[in-house]
Amino acid sequence: MSGLRGSLAIVGIAELAEPAAGRSPAGMMAEVARQAITEAGLRKEQIDGLFTTTPYYYAPSLTFAEYFGLTPRYSDSTVIGGCSFEAYIGHAAAAISAGLCDYALIVYGSTQRSDAGALVSGSEWTEWERPYGMLHPISPIAMIANRHMHEFGTTSEQFAHVAVAARQWSALNPRAPYRDRPLTVDDVLSSPMISTPVHKLDCCLVTDGAAALVVTSAERARDLATDPVYVLGVGEAADHRNITGMPDLTSTRAADSVARAYRMAGLGPDDIDVAEVYDAFTMSLLVLLEDLGFCEKGEGGPFAASGAIAPGGARPLNTNGGGLSFLHPGMLGAFLLTEAVQQLRGTAGPRQVAGAETALAHGMGFTLGGHASVVLGLAQTL
Incomplete structure (x- = not known):
C-alpha cells in the first residue's frame, strides 16, 4: 500500500x-x-x-x-x-x-x-435500541459523552469549548451562516438539552x-x-454500525485508520499543519482528537478548553467552522477535503493557516463506527 x-x-x-x-x-x-x-x-x-x-x-x-x-x-x-x-x-x-x-x-x-431535516441516520437494529427511547444519532453520542465524563472527568464546559472554537473559525469564513453571532460557553450550556448531556449547540448545523x-x-x-495537492497517506477502519455494537465507547477505530495514513505518509500528528476532522457533535470530535494523536486519551477536554483548537491555537482545526458552525448537509466528508486543499493552496483568505504544507482530513461514519483518514501535502512534502 x-x-x-x-x-x-x-x-x-x-x-x-x-x-x-x-x-x-x-x-x-x-x-x-x-x-x-x-x-x-x-x-x-x-x-x-x-x-x-x-x-x-x-x-x-x-x-x-x-x-x-x-x-x-x-x-x-x-x-x-x-x-x-x-x-x-x-x-x-x-x-x-x-x-x-x-x-x-x-x-x-x-x-x-x-x-x-429529512435526511436522518437511523439504526438497523431498532428492536434493540428504539424501545429504550434512542434518538438517532444524538442519543448514541450522549452515551459516548456520558462514558467519557465518567471515565476521565470530562465536563460539559469542556465540550462547549469545541463549539466555541468552531464559531471563532467560522467568523473568519465569509460564507458561514452565523459568522456575526459569537458563541460563548454559557451560550452552549444554556441551549436546550436534546439528549443528556448533549445540548442543541453541541450539535452540528443542518x-x-x-x-x-x-x-x-x-x-x-x-x-x-x-x-496539485498530493495524497501522502490513506487509511480506513470500521467496527460497528449501531451504538450497541461499539466495543469501547471512549475509543474508536480512528486510531487505526490514521495510523495507516501516517505510516504511508511517513509523518505523525506533530507533522500536521492543519486538520479537518468530522465534527457532527462536540463530543464525537473530542474523542477523535484523542484517537488521532493530537492529545492523550482522556485529555481531550482540557485540550479543547486550553484554546488549542481555536484560531491562534497550537492545533488549527476545522478552519472553515466545520459542521458545527459552517455547514453539515447530512454528510460532511467531502467538505473536509475541499477545505484542506484550500488551506494547502493558500487560498483560504482570512482563515488561512500561514505556511501550511501538510493537512489531515479525517471522516467518521455514523456513530463513530466508520473511519477514513487522508494525509495531504504539497510538492515539497513528497
Missing part, C-alpha cells in the same frame, strides 16, 4: 454552501462537478471514474452519471457514512494506479435543510450543500491548470 504515497493528486475542487433554492441533490452535484472539472482544465468527457454516494438515490453513481452525462469505466458507491469521501481518495488512488481510470470525480450533494473533487495521477497532474 505504501506504493500509493504521492501517486494521486487533487487537481480541482468546488463547493456550494448556500440554500438549495429549489435545486435537487443531483442538480447541486452537477453544478459543483462542472466547476471542479473546469478548474482542473479538463473536459467532462475525460472523466472516466466516478465516486459518489448520497441517501437520496438508490443507485447514486448510475443516477448521477445519467443526470450529468458521464460514461465512467469505473465507479464506486461505497457507503460507510460521512467518511465515505475520505475512503474514496484511497479507492481512487488504487483504481488510477491500476489503470482502471485516469481522471476521477468525487462528488456529493444534499438538500437536507430544504427538506426540513444545511444544504454540495462538494466535488477531481483527482488523477501525480504524473498527469503536472500538465493541468492547478497546482
Whole structure:
C-alpha cells in the first residue's frame, strides 16, 4: 500500500454552501462537478471514474452519471457514512494506479435543510435500541459523552469549548451562516438539552450543500491548470454500525485508520499543519482528537478548553467552522477535503493557516463506527 504515497493528486475542487433554492441533490452535484472539472482544465468527457454516494438515490453513481452525462469505466458507491469521501481518495488512488481510470470525480450533494431535516441516520437494529427511547444519532453520542465524563472527568464546559472554537473559525469564513453571532460557553450550556448531556449547540448545523473533487495521477497532474495537492497517506477502519455494537465507547477505530495514513505518509500528528476532522457533535470530535494523536486519551477536554483548537491555537482545526458552525448537509466528508486543499493552496483568505504544507482530513461514519483518514501535502512534502 505504501506504493500509493504521492501517486494521486487533487487537481480541482468546488463547493456550494448556500440554500438549495429549489435545486435537487443531483442538480447541486452537477453544478459543483462542472466547476471542479473546469478548474482542473479538463473536459467532462475525460472523466472516466466516478465516486459518489448520497441517501437520496438508490443507485447514486448510475443516477448521477445519467443526470450529468458521464460514461465512467469505473465507479464506486461505497457507503460507510460521512467518511465515505475520505475512503474514496484511497479507492481512487488504487483504481488510477491500476489503470482502471485516469481522471476521477468525487462528488456529493444534499438538500437536507430544504427538506426540513429529512435526511436522518437511523439504526438497523431498532428492536434493540428504539424501545429504550434512542434518538438517532444524538442519543448514541450522549452515551459516548456520558462514558467519557465518567471515565476521565470530562465536563460539559469542556465540550462547549469545541463549539466555541468552531464559531471563532467560522467568523473568519465569509460564507458561514452565523459568522456575526459569537458563541460563548454559557451560550452552549444554556441551549436546550436534546439528549443528556448533549445540548442543541453541541450539535452540528443542518444545511444544504454540495462538494466535488477531481483527482488523477501525480504524473498527469503536472500538465493541468492547478497546482496539485498530493495524497501522502490513506487509511480506513470500521467496527460497528449501531451504538450497541461499539466495543469501547471512549475509543474508536480512528486510531487505526490514521495510523495507516501516517505510516504511508511517513509523518505523525506533530507533522500536521492543519486538520479537518468530522465534527457532527462536540463530543464525537473530542474523542477523535484523542484517537488521532493530537492529545492523550482522556485529555481531550482540557485540550479543547486550553484554546488549542481555536484560531491562534497550537492545533488549527476545522478552519472553515466545520459542521458545527459552517455547514453539515447530512454528510460532511467531502467538505473536509475541499477545505484542506484550500488551506494547502493558500487560498483560504482570512482563515488561512500561514505556511501550511501538510493537512489531515479525517471522516467518521455514523456513530463513530466508520473511519477514513487522508494525509495531504504539497510538492515539497513528497
